[in-house]
Amino acid sequence: MEEENKVTLHGTWRSPYAKRVELALKLKAIPFEYVEEDLNNKSPLLLKYNPVYKKVPVLVHNGKPIAESLCIIEYIDETWKNSPQLLPEDRYKRAKVRFWTSFIHQQLYETMLTAMKAAGEAQEKAIKELWEKLQVLEEGMKDIFLNGTPSIISNGSMGILEIVMCSLLGPYKLQEEVLGIKIIDPEKTPLIFSWLEAINELPLVKETAPPSEKTIALLKFVRENALKSSSA
Numbered sequence: 001m002e003e004e005n006k007v008t009l010h011g012t013w014r015s016p017y018a019k020r021v022e023l024a025l026k027l028k029a030i031p032f033e034y035v036e037e038d039l040n041n042k043s044p045l046l047l048k049y050n051p052v053y054k055k056v057p058v059l060v061h062n063g064k065p066i067a068e069s070l071c072i073i074e075y076i077d078e079t080w081k082n083s084p085q086l087l088p089e090d091r092y093k094r095a096k097v098r099f100w101t102s103f104i105h106q107q108l109y110e111t112m113l114t115a116m117k118a119a120g121e122a123q124e125k126a127i128k129e130l131w132e133k134l135q136v137l138e139e140g141m142k143d144i145f146l147n148g149t150p151s152i153i154s155n156g157s158m159g160i161l162e163i164v165m166c167s168l169l170g171p172y173k174l175q176e177e178v179l180g181i182k183i184i185d186p187e188k189t190p191l192i193f194s195w196l197e198a199i200n201e202l203p204l205v206k207e208t209a210p211p212s213e214k215t216i217a218l219l220k221f222v223r224e225n226a227l228k229s230s231s232a
Helices: 016-027 044-049 069-079 091-117 120-144 151-155 160-169 172-179 190-201 203-208 212-231
Strands: 007-011 033-036 058-061 064-067
Touching: 007 016, 007 044, 016 069, 016 160, 016 203, 044 058, 058 069, 064 069, 069 091, 069 160, 091 120, 091 160, 091 172, 091 212, 120 190, 151 190, 160 190, 172 212, 190 203
Parallel strands: 007 033
Antiparallel strands: 007 058, 058 064
16 A cells, blocks of 8 residues: 555755645645756656656656646645645635636746846846736735635645745745845735745745755856856
8 A cells, every 4th residue: 555655756956846846745744755856967767757848846646747836736635635725625716726826836936037037127127027916916815815814824724825935935035135135025015924924934834945055055046147148
């Protein structure tokens, strides 16, 4: 039976997408084997399990691979029915959560990455756009959260929205340090600020997050490489 329920996660510490899946597995208390992949020298297994994108994360359950972080998280929630439930059972609420998850995953991440890799006017434009999208998210979450208060604050529960938000803006203080710009303003987006603070206080989140010094070094590396390329 143990072999029939074998779960393996192929990831890398620097991938926010892989960290999402790792956090989801830990939240569900699912035993799993972790394989750290070298993306500069991808393993034959990774190429076998994800021949289309050749990227992490890949979850292998009973010998069957699943790729793409959001697909994996939904698979985890549908396969392991124990608490916490990562997506709402109600179809309408589930659709709304999927919409905002996609907004964070695509819109916020893309703009954040642009701000991280740009300088001067281009960076100012990206930061302004990021603030505007955070305002949109702030208003959207008022409709998602009961009484406008994230459930994580009252009962410590996490779902797919918290997992994805954590993977993007969990280290926002480190991102602000590298960029030298305020990203999360408690006055402009108080709901998002309190939401992120509550997420970052959870023991599992602290356990799953890479060490701060490694994250800062990675952010600086990404930024410096991008700026060198743009000036070449």
